Amino acid sequence: MAKILDKQRYKCALAAMQTVQAIDRACPVLHSGPGCAQKLSDTTGSSGYLSPQIFPCTSINEKDVVFGGVKKLESTITNALKVIDADLYVVLTGCIPEIVGDDAAEVVSKFADADKPVVFAPTAGFKGNNYKGHEQVVEAIVTQYLKKSDKKQKGLVNLWADVPYQDLFWLGNIRELENLLREIGLTPNTIFGYQRGIDNINKIPEAEFNLLVSPWVGLKNMKTMEKRLGIPYLHYPVLPVGATETSKFLREVGKFAKIDESKVEDVIKKHEDYFYYLISRYADLFLENRVINKQFSVVADAQYSLAITKFLVNDLGLVPAKQFVTDDTPKEFQEQIKAEFQNLNYGIKADVAFETDGFNIHSEIKSHDYHGYPLILGGYYEKEMTEKLNGNFLNISWPVLDKVVFDDFYVGYTGGIRLIEDIYTVAVQRFN
Numbered sequence: 001m002a003k004i005l006d007k008q009r010y011k012c013a014l015a016a017m018q019t020v021q022a023i024d025r026a027c028p029v030l031h032s033g034p035g036c037a038q039k040l041s042d043t044t045g046s047s048g049y050l051s052p053q054i055f056p057c058t059s060i061n062e063k064d065v066v067f068g069g070v071k072k073l074e075s076t077i078t079n080a081l082k083v084i085d086a087d088l089y090v091v092l093t094g095c096i097p098e099i100v101g102d103d104a105a106e107v108v109s110k111f112a113d114a115d116k117p118v119v120f121a122p123t124a125g126f127k128g129n130n131y132k133g134h135e136q137v138v139e140a141i142v143t144q145y146l147k148k149s150d151k152k153q154k155g156l157v158n159l160w161a162d163v164p165y166q167d168l169f170w171l172g173n174i175r176e177l178e179n180l181l182r183e184i185g186l187t188p189n190t191i192f193g194y195q196r197g198i199d200n201i202n203k204i205p206e207a208e209f210n211l212l213v214s215p216w217v218g219l220k221n222m223k224t225m226e227k228r229l230g231i232p233y234l235h236y237p238v239l240p241v242g243a244t245e246t247s248k249f250l251r252e253v254g255k256f257a258k259i260d261e262s263k264v265e266d267v268i269k270k271h272e273d274y275f276y277y278l279i280s281r282y283a284d285l286f287l288e289n290r291v292i293n294k295q296f297s298v299v300a301d302a303q304y305s306l307a308i309t310k311f312l313v314n315d316l317g318l319v320p321a322k323q324f325v326t327d328d329t330p331k332e333f334q335e336q337i338k339a340e341f342q343n344l345n346y347g348i349k350a351d352v353a354f355e356t357d358g359f360n361i362h363s364e365i366k367s368h369d370y371h372g373y374p375l376i377l378g379g380y381y382e383k384e385m386t387e388k389l390n391g392n393f394l395n396i397s398w399p400v401l402d403k404v405v406f407d408d409f410y411v412g413y414t415g416g417i418r419l420i421e422d423i424y425t426v427a428v429q430r431f432n
């Protein structure tokens with residue numbers, strides 16, 4: 001029997017239009033019904049050079065369902081190329097054209113000689129969520145646009161991490177990861193955000209290796225690039241937040257890139273000294289407060305649930321209750337992610353549930369004894385429930401509705417400090 005999914009934490013694959021939007025001067029061309037883009041766009045931070053309200057769209061209707069929408073798609077791409085000044089056009093299909101069997105790939109192939117590249121990503125909602133859609137967009141660029149290169153730039157590394165817009169901290173996180181790589185002597189290449197874009201896409205084949213910082217999203221793209229472009233990859237499954245994980249991350253990347261160990265250790269020492277200076281200044285707050293010294297749960301996608309659990313245990317010494325992974329992680333990755341939740345400092349292990357249903361998540365949280373005020377880091381859906389439990393709540397995962405994020409970040413040494421600031425800002429408000 002069909003079930004109703006309560007409070008889902010992702011959108012359909014077509015929401016990967018936001019992945020395209022995150023590439024500077026890239027234009028999504030939607031082959032979908034007229035309401036899809038409106039429904040899938042977030043309300044904050046999604047305007048700019050091209051926004052969902054003006055993405056070219058075939059707006060297919062009943063007539064196209066009966067007679068097919070390929071002619072409309074062809075004219076929409078032709079006109080998008082004429083009137084929208086972009087560097088890359090990515091055609092994305094929604095449910096209706098894929099159900100009625102429109103051959104969008106065939107239509108797009110007619111634009112192989114266009115002045116600007118046009119690629120196609122199948123992103124019908126029934127094929128999966130926007131984590132998968134994100135992978136489809138990168139896959140389309142790699143397989144339909146990029147060519148293998150014999151030219152390699154020493155130290156150039158393609159960096160892949162968050163899913164833009166699904167993670168509100170995507171821009172700040174990727175910039176901070178770039179900064180860290182630069183400090184150990186690498187040249188990071190990313191394709192998302194300000195002043196990146198087609199030039200950076202063109203550099204992808206020249207990289208010495210790909211670095212994927214994610215438990216599972218993007219691994220498919222790494223394998224494709226290894227096969228088609230001959231680029232080896234390092235899969236680092238934990239988004240590093242705070243000193244413990246960031247130092248581990250830098251050591252592993254340094255080793256893979258064959259960077260002089262002492263250079264990496266110098267960078268680590270500089271950051272750790274400052275990180276622990278800040279921690280020691282606030283040790284009284286951590287040790288003496290009576291409101292955040294018990295157990296916590298994170299309700300987020302695999303990326304954040306794992307990253308924040310590691311940080312709160314390894315750097316802050318908190319105790320994990322059950323953790324919830326909400327991104328519909330494919331089965332083949334679940335064991336490996338579970339193992340990471342077991343791999344915490346001091347022999348601590350965290351129990352984890354791969355659960356997409358908000359009702360089930362809330363039922364488990366409500367029935368657990370947190371031995372004091374529960375600390376819940378999750379989506380906005382958890383706010384009301386946590387308040388009823390008299391707990392402390394921080395909105396760190398989609399949907400984020402009680403925070404505006406421009407380029408703030410939680411990754412790295414500085415990101416860890418930002419996260420502590422946010423958590424303890426909630427805590428000190430209890431004293432006021």
Ligand code: SF4
Nearest residue numbers: 012014036094095125
């Ligand atoms: S599920 Fe299908 S119809 Fe609904 S927004 Fe996504 S692509 Fe459009």
